[in-house]
Amino acid sequence: MRFETLCLHADENKKDEWGTLTMPICQSATFVHKGVDVPSEYSYSRLSNPTRAHLEHTVAVLEGGAAAFAFSSGMAAITTVMKALPPNSHVIASDDLYGGSLRLFRNVNTFEGMRFDFVDTGDIGKVEALIAEDTRALYIETPSNPLIQVSDLAALSSLAKKHNLLLIVDNTFLTPYFQKPIALGADIVVHSGTKYLGGHNDTLAGFAVCRTAELAERLGYYYKTFGSCLAPFDSFLIERGIKTLPLRMNAINANAQKIASWLRGREEVKKVYFVGFEDHAGYAVTKRQTTGFGGMISFEVKDVQLVNRILANVKVFQYAESLGGVESLVTYPMKQTHADVPKEEREARGINDRFLRISVGVENVDDLIEDLEQAIIS
Numbered sequence: 510m511r512f513e514t515l516c517l518h519a520d521e522n523k524k525d526e527w528g529t530l531t532m533p534i535c536q537s538a539t540f541v542h543k544g545v546d547v548p549s550e551y552s553y554s555r556l557s558n559p560t561r562a563h564l565e566h567t568v569a570v571l572e573g574g575a576a577a578f579a580f581s582s583g584m585a586a587i588t589t590v591m592k593a594l595p596p597n598s599h600v601i602a603s604d605d606l607y608g609g610s611l612r613l614f615r616n617v618n619t620f621e622g623m624r625f626d627f628v629d630t631g632d633i634g635k636v637e638a639l640i641a642e643d644t645r646a647l648y649i650e651t652p653s654n655p656l657i658q659v660s661d662l663a664a665l666s667s668l669a670k671k672h673n674l675l676l677i678v679d680n681t682f683l684t685p686y687f688q689k690p691i692a693l694g695a696d697i698v699v700h701s702g703t704k705y706l707g708g709h710n711d712t713l714a715g716f717a718v719c720r721t722a723e724l725a726e727r728l729g730y731y732y733k734t735f736g737s738c739l740a741p742f743d744s745f746l747i748e749r750g751i752k753t754l755p756l757r758m759n760a761i762n763a764n765a766q767k768i769a770s771w772l773r774g775r776e777e778v779k780k781v782y783f784v785g786f787e788d789h790a791g792y793a794v795t796k797r798q799t800t801g802f803g804g805m806i807s808f809e810v811k812d813v814q815l816v817n818r819i820l821a822n823v824k825v826f827q828y829a830e831s832l833g834g835v836e837s838l839v840t841y842p843m844k845q846t847h848a849d850v851p852k853e854e855r856e857a858r859g860i861n862d863r864f865l866r867i868s869v870g871v872e873n874v875d876d877l878i879e880d881l882e883q884a885i886i887s
């Protein structure tokens with residue numbers, strides 16, 4: 510089956526005795542045992558639940574992994590993956606990351622004995638130079654949040670194999686519809702399922718997908734122990750979102766290309782960060798490892814007053830923190846997603862008070878462009 514079909518029919522085992530077409534919400538914390546030592550598929554919903562298992566199966570198939578775990582948020586997934594690394598691991602991570610991941614690595618994992626180096630993971634030489642005795646993993650966002658930097662996953666995978674490291678990839682921005690990290694050599698794929706997979710800005714979720722059954726066994730132990738699993742109702746909502754993932758991603762992809770080009774033509778805009786521009790530094794790698802550019806665009810305006818005008822006056826775009834849903838959002842990273850990154854570091858990287866990030870939705874693209882235009886000139 511092809512991707513679009515798998516989004517609906519990946520789990521052939523879901524048929525139940527009632528013949529329900531959609532997987533029902535199995536709202537039960539526990540399951541009755543048939544007898545002492547009689548094996549049963551489900552025992553307790555922290556360990557496994559039919560609705561969640563159905564979703565996990567779908568996500569594992571879409572990402573091409575041996576198994577997937579569904580978490581209560583993207584951060585729960587990333588936290589559990591980090592906990593499952595050997596004690597005192599050194600991790601080399603992309604220097605442009607979602608602010609919450611950075612906060613976890615720097616302010617929590619580091620105090621627990623882990624060591625991190627942050628580098629432009631698009632530069633393989635720089636990554637290799639940082640590999641040390643205690644290095645255990647590479648942690649990559651591509652394209653990255655919010656500077657839309659690109660890393661070459663196949664090259665990083667070769668490097669990881671050469672040095673016996675795990676390659677962990679956050680695939681939130683492109684989803685398996687546009688990018689399949691495991692096929693390119695990744696060992697673990699993480700997601701904020703809150704974003705494109707769920708797709709409707711109504712449910713928090715996270716995923717960790719493992720390439721091998723051995724990795725899944727290790728991660729599964731931490732998963733059942735920490736207990737940050739996705740609830741049955743939320744599993745149902747994310748599964749429902751995935752059914753339309755290709756449709757939404759196609760619409761978002763087309764809208765984003767038009768909006769990025771329009772923004773680039775505006776004299777009020779100093780710089781547009783969009784992976785679909787042919788002069789983007791990562792364009793060649795993007796064309797090789799993805800089948801679409803996604804819906805994330807960041808841009809810097811020339812005047813800070815303009816930021817206030819845009820955020821106050823948008824009517825179709827909503828000024829809100831998040832991304833990947835059907836509704837278009839505009840985010841002010843300095844005050845929202847990246848507020849915990851030290852100011853000097855943030856500004857040196859270009860995430861200043863004139864920097865905005867938009868997540869393009871599925872509205873009519875002319876309405877979106879007109880909305881930005883009226884907000885800019887009002």
Ligand SMILES: Cc1ncc(COP(=O)(O)O)c(C=O)c1O
Binds near residue numbers: 713
């Ligand atoms: C790239 C990326 N990874 C992970 C996360 C964390 O996901 P969640 O908010 O579902 O915990 C986010 C959240 O914005 C994100 O943008």
